[in-house]
Amino acid sequence: MVEREPRGRIGSVEHVHHALTRRTENGTMARSSGLATWDVNWGRLLLLAPVTILLLFAFALPLLAIVPEAFGGDAAGRFVRIFGSPVYRTVIWTTVRIGLEATAITLVVAFPLAWILSRATGVKLLLLSLLVLVPFLTSVLVRTFAWLAILGQRGLVNAMLLNLGLIEEPLPLLFREPAVVLALVHSSIPMMVFALVTVLRRIDGRVLLAAHTLGATPLRAWLGIVVPLAIRGIQSGVIIVFLFTMASFIAPALLGNQRQQMLAQVIQSEIETGADWPLAAALGITLAITATVIVFGLSIVARLFSRWQNPSQLSAVSSAHQTVLADTSLLRRPVTLPKSRLRIPALFQSGSMLAEPIYLGVISSFILLPLVVLFPVSFSSADVLIFPPPGYSLRWFERILGSPEWVEAGWTSLRIGATTCVLSVMLATLTVLGLGRNFRSQAAAEAFVQSPLTVPSVVFALGAYLTFARVGLVDTEAGIIIAHTVLIFPVVYLVAAATFSSIDPWLSFAAASLGANPWRIFKTVVFPLLLPGLAIGALLAMLLSFDESVASIFLSNLSVKTLPRKLWEGIRFNTSPEAAAVSAMLLCVTCLIILVGIAAIFGRQRGARLLRSNRAPV
Template sequence: MAALFIAPLIILFLLSFGMPNWSVEHFQRIADNPAYFSVLKTTLEISVSVTALAFFLGYPIAYMLTTGGPRIRTFLLTAVVLPYFTSVLARTFAWIVLLGRGGIVNEILLQLGIISQPITMLYNRVGVIIGMTHIIMPLMILPMSTVMAGIDLGLIRAARANGASPLAAFLTVFLPLSLPGVIAGVLLVFIYCLGFYITPALLGGLSDLMITMEISSQVIEQLNWNFAAALSMVLLVIVLVILWVGSRFFPIEQLLGFANDGDVASTRRQVGSRWLMGIGARANTLDNRLPSFGGGGVPVLACSLGVLLLLPVMTVAYLSFSSSNFFEFPAPGYSLRNYEAYWTDPLWISATLASVRVALMATFLATTLGVMLAFGLSRGRVPGRSAMVALVLSPIIMPTVVVAVATYFLLARVGLQGTELGLALGHAVHAIPFVVVIVVANLRDLNPSYERAARSLGANPLATFRTITAPLIMPALVVAAFFAFLTSFDDVVYVLFLGIGKITTLPMRMWDGIKQDINPTISAVANLQIALAAAVIIISHFLRRRHSN
């Protein structure tokens, strides 16, 4: 992590000051040019809008994931997890199909007579906000539902027994206890939005330029590395400041299994706002005046939002079987022609094989290093453990564009830029946090007495791991390897910067196809990516159930 993550960021920092010809001219250029302030303003406006929408739309889903019945929870969990592990590029492509002037949304509105001519929803801020909100919602929902799962619902029943209406019980009990998850979700989503690249680049217009797009332009088109480094450092500083402020309220590592229950309880006591308790009587009055839906209003809303989460994924799957030579809804007929076009095109197959090779290398590196790191954090007495945890989680919190640019500078110095090994190293750094989180969670549930018994009978640490620990956590190792593979296989950003035109992976070929000429074959490729994500989820669920039994 120090060699492949910290060192590149240090190099990026030095380059931003013009190394070896030291100066602050690049930062001065940013400060003097109002265009860059406009870019930052646009980035913040879009990030705030998307974060707010994701919260208001995601909270009902997270609430029903905790309080709903088994069927609702199963459906909503599928609606959240499947899009989350589906390629961002595939989901962005789905919104291009949905929001275009001849897209599905305009077609339906025209047929219903709601509009007389197509509405422009693509290549403007509306499209960017819609696409980003859909892609980011699982990242908002999962932290909130994690915290909500630890709330004792008996407290709600106690409030109702003491005269609180459903609304008053929610506002005075459940909402304050869920605020740590809300803060963590808002924090993660806002930071992720600041570093978003793929969706705004494909759905936005010239007036919706975000800072990540400007960094990409400086690197890829203008080859102005030092200025790109300065822009990257500005974005990185903004993210670090937000993280520092957010950590005052809620340490994110608590959601990932690195903190004890006492810390979580303490945080809840601090975050639970007392002023909410004063609105109980008003909420009772308001609840009596609101129309009653028999307790079904929130479940219906949550399920409707779950359907919207699945809609783009299902749309791509549906259109991939269309017999039309272009995107047409409804499909005039059904055919496998798009899949045949994929399998018979040597360029698509070559790109797929390149993705598989890179993903396998990245999976081996991330799983090997991540498992060792997870054991060190769980079983060892590591000095500066909190700093180590922060380091482990940083690659998935920091803007991907910044990390990719920094990694390029390091690989260029050792001659690995534009190679599959170099790309695999970048992917491995991004995948290690997922491996660590999965393995640490399983090690926390593993009874250490088995390992102590083996050691007391004469087994050395390696033999103990091979005969006792490894078989018990093997499902977690397989799941971690699957997620590492998926993380690498679906990446576009690292390929853009580390591949420098020499490596064409499957997502990179999709990226070029979407930007140049949208072909129905892309829908088949996107559907295959969705199927891969679904297979990973199903296999992971099967392995966990088998292990628990």
């Protein structure tokens, strides 16, 4: 017989303490852990089965399908054609060059923003988070289209220069490599900031003060202390941004010319025209191998910069120089600075006070300008993109809302987004519970779950097209939903896993010791605590699916057209303000969903505070 719990108020300190410390007479203490038995049976494998099946058949299999397509038939002649042709060699070099340029510029531009965000609190933290989050959740297609209205011959930049009298005729800013790099940097800043901010939060800000008191200049303190301490975040951000820029085809297609063609752009063109699928597969292999080699090289460089952080290497160096004694007499010498340097701290202090506001103003304008320009252009009365508009009209919105094609594309994206959201949340919940906290080979399992984030999206879209075409899933909502779920599920899992790791495991042990089975533990303890993370993941899944462009463009054509696909066609063949009106509506929907999510989070926190304040003391 199992010892019964004493009567009393359930949830009291005494009640939980007794539940956690009780012992059974028949030696069945293993059952008191509840979820401990879950680890030794098939339940955990059943929880992980759905995501395993999805990633094997909808992610790994499409990637493997590229290989036989690329190496079948005259494979040697195909790759000789790629690497032997000056045209394709130029495309490969252009892809690598633009990717490295955009990555380097993004790192330099985004690092100060990530540092300021890591030190911000209160309202400043909320505003900076929104500054990074809103562009990140806005479609790349929308952001790239906005640069047409900024850099066009009748766009914002030329209009300002003409009004100021600095130029006599519009400058050719579009269809050049700087325009492509500028758009890629704008799209990559949020990804770099997210990769850096988690590492920068762990750095004690007083190290800069200590370095300054020891005589280091601000530049030397940053390069010698902050940058080495943040090298892991820099490595992650550089790899993520480089893979994104290498696989981009929207920016070079809209803002570049034939000289700025990139590999992903050529692959998309081959798939869309159906001219040569084996060649497209071979180009996909080339893109993947090129990206892998360069990422490997970047990782080696990052490892060289972080060698001094390895204690074993430091100990080896110190043991090899045991006979060398440090000269401690330097510590007793007085430090004298030249008189000319005595005025530098005051000058630097005043300059540093202005540097942050100026930087935030410039970076905020750069991030928000493409999104803000969309609104006046969408109300333009002109037939082409002109900024500022000669007049204002609602005719473009009336045309969109009155067009059956645009309305149907919107409903299609909404259905696909809602289904992807539900599937991603369900898979994330099952995966989090299946992996738990003590899963064997935890690191390998999480790497497998997050593997879709490490593959260029255009390579996966190419493999998905080749695989889905064989089973009739191309140009269907089911095929697009599967592809969106593969790409978006890892993001939802990361949010859910972070929330699950913050849940106290002793709450589940206490519920199990009180006789609750695993299902009841999940329903009454784990799920309510996991719900905030799942809600945030659901919002992210909905937004990312609604704005996803790459897989939608590859897998949809005539029967099924999502809003990004329809917008892509409208921008390519007609740069009228109609596309700006659609982009403005998408941006409004994105901001509305973000505001609803923030309001829900703050409402829940306020409710929890009120509940704690009104709760009677135990």
